[in-house]
Amino acid sequence: MDLDTLDIARWQFAITTVYHFMFVPITIGLSALVAGYETAWVRTRNRQWLRLTRFFGKLFLINFAIGVVTGIVQEFQFGMNWSDYSRFVGDVFGAPLAIEGLLAFFLESTFLGLWIFGWDRLPARLHAACMWLVHLGTLFSAYFILAANSFMQNPVGYRYDPESGRAEMTDFAAVMFNKVQLVTFPHTVLAAYMTGAAFVVGVAFWQLVRKARDEEDRSMYRSAVRSAAMVVLVAGIGVTVSGDFQGKVMTEVQPMKMAAAEALYETEQPADFSVFTVGSLDGSEERFAIKVPRLLSFLATGDAGGEVVGIDDLREQYAEEYGSDPGAAYYSPGDYTPVIPLTYWTFRLMMGLGMAAAAVAVWVLWATRRGRTPRGRWLLASVLALPFLPLFANSFGWIFTEMGRQPWAVFGLMTTQNAVSPSVSPTEALISLVVLTLLYGVLAVVEVKLLLGYARHGADKVDDDDLPPERPDHDPDRPLAFAY
């Protein structure tokens, strides 16, 4: 197969983005939990909260570091590999990216520096506030980057200028409050809370049943398990509700994506939802399926008898609206249609893994009720799998939403094929892809080893002389409270 710059650039975007987004949701969710534990410590002076703050703070930092450095690639990649895209949408898309840097990245990096090194330099409340500000920074970051992405899904607040040949912003508020953004932001952030909390449940539960030596440890880990499992459950409900709203908006603005999610070729009223299908390789022919009657109608329209337009009708409609498909040469299986088996399965995996995570959280909450410490093997195995469930659900969700938009880079305006950098040779692109993939692979091994090592070790005990001072300590000879 002949690789061209487009193929390579797409692979690089997929690899670097999916990788980066493994660390980001943990950062968003875990920063909130660590800030919560530290606040509990400041308020109650109960040492278990300090121990949890330090323990999960350490794990948070191992994860955060890799999220930050892989984020730099994201900021530069649009210009490097997608220069025609950058020229075309820069007037609209650049603004949220720049604002993200100014509002979010400065906040996160500065206050995290203060938090890491400031245990003895800042009053206790201010120190806890630093982690809340880091968390706020992650939320700002999520908001602006998702607003930028929402423009790609549903371009609004712009006009096409035929003279300059680009999309130009006419209404900043419309871009910021895009209806896709308003459902995507809560969906993504709640999923991130699920992810961070699932990580805490996994680690703390393993410590509780395998390592905890005394009642102090047990009570501490039980607090962590139960608080985080509550977050998984509540956030999980929020993810479901926001996802439901998202389905309706998607049906309205990107009906092809909804049809592709179900591999619905012919328009149906009412439309069923298939949990599982065995079909022909391109997904156009169905051999065996388990179906829930009318569910797709409900997901897409809010009405169990609603009509869901199928791929074939949409294809005709798009061909009329946009002319012959500029991406047709590149994208199979047909005009204006994403790769159906991929959208079909990623959509199901996203939902399935997310629901499984919520179910495990319920199980954990039930099994640990009123001070119980369950020892069952099945429960332990499920809880150890728990951190991976929302983690992979996130990846599948993003693969679905990005692949479901294809062949468009910006829906209705620019195909992915026309977005790539014309001046970058396949050799250059390939060097970049190989270098980044290998580097990311090595870093993943290093990161996971560190993370597992520290997670297995558990929370250190805190002696009296280990307590952070309540007031800042200005003794010039005192050793650093924390040092790299």
Place this chain on the structure above:
Amino acid sequence: MELTTVWFSLIAVLWIGYFVLEGFDFGVGMLLPLIGRTEDERRVLINTIGPVWDGNEVWLLVAGGATFAAFPEWYATLFSGFYLPLLLILVALIVRGLAFEYRHKRDDATWRARWDLAIIVGSAVPAVLWGVAFGNILRGVPIDSDLEYAGGFFNLLNPYALLGGATTLMLFLTHGAVFISLKTSGRVREHARDLATKLGVGAALVTVVFLGWTQLDTGTVPSALAFAAAAVALVLGLLAVLAGRDGWSFVGTFLAIGLGVAGLFLALFPDVMPTSLAGGTGLTTTNAAATAYTLKIMTVVAVLFTPLVLAYQAWTYWVFRRRISVDHIPAPLPTPFAP
């Protein structure tokens, strides 16, 4: 003033902020093997920049984002054109950033040595390549009439641009040494001060040649003034090093780098990426710019939030103002697991 000029200036300010701040933490990183003879000394060095290096690096990300928003064509041509050098910079920044956070996570000499290498190389590569990149921007690169870079990789390695790389390298080394003498005490400080003088002389020489060359090629009256002021600041800074005035010497190198970069932007204006091709089209603040509407929105955001960012970043430096020495370095964290 026109909005495009405002944004050209703001982007200049972001790059100045990036170079005066990350400049010294690149310097500290590169000086790690020279000044840090023992493990404790190396930890002193790393901890002088520990709380701030990440905030310093954000200036780069914001400069990139602001260029994307305010001059999309510039962002697109520059980043797709300087492809491989940028990739190298990215790789360097990735390993360097991780090194700070991961180095102390295992009490193991081999582990630390590897991350030390990541810090040294990860600091040196961008310190050189940013100078090379700016040299090429000023000199002009082949850009065709579609505003696409048409030069390839080796075009970027010309004497003028390489001299630019040597200049940023030497300036950042000096800036780093001066910062170390400001932030430490004891033997590390003595050593840094001694090196700052020697490095400073070398830095002054390459800087004068590079800025002089720039001035002759593309200079204007304002750029000449900025370059002259940069040279004066550098010389005064070095004299302050000799006089043992750490604070003033840091002000000197800080201003020298800031004014030097300001001069480069003044020499560039109103171009943002001139072309060296006869039939090509160079990028200017006009033909590369976003619409007036976008620039207006961005201006409001920048006016509202930049002072806030500056305030809390300055506060961080205040919180961590104390000098550190080997006596302040706690014992390494015990590795909680078998390597």
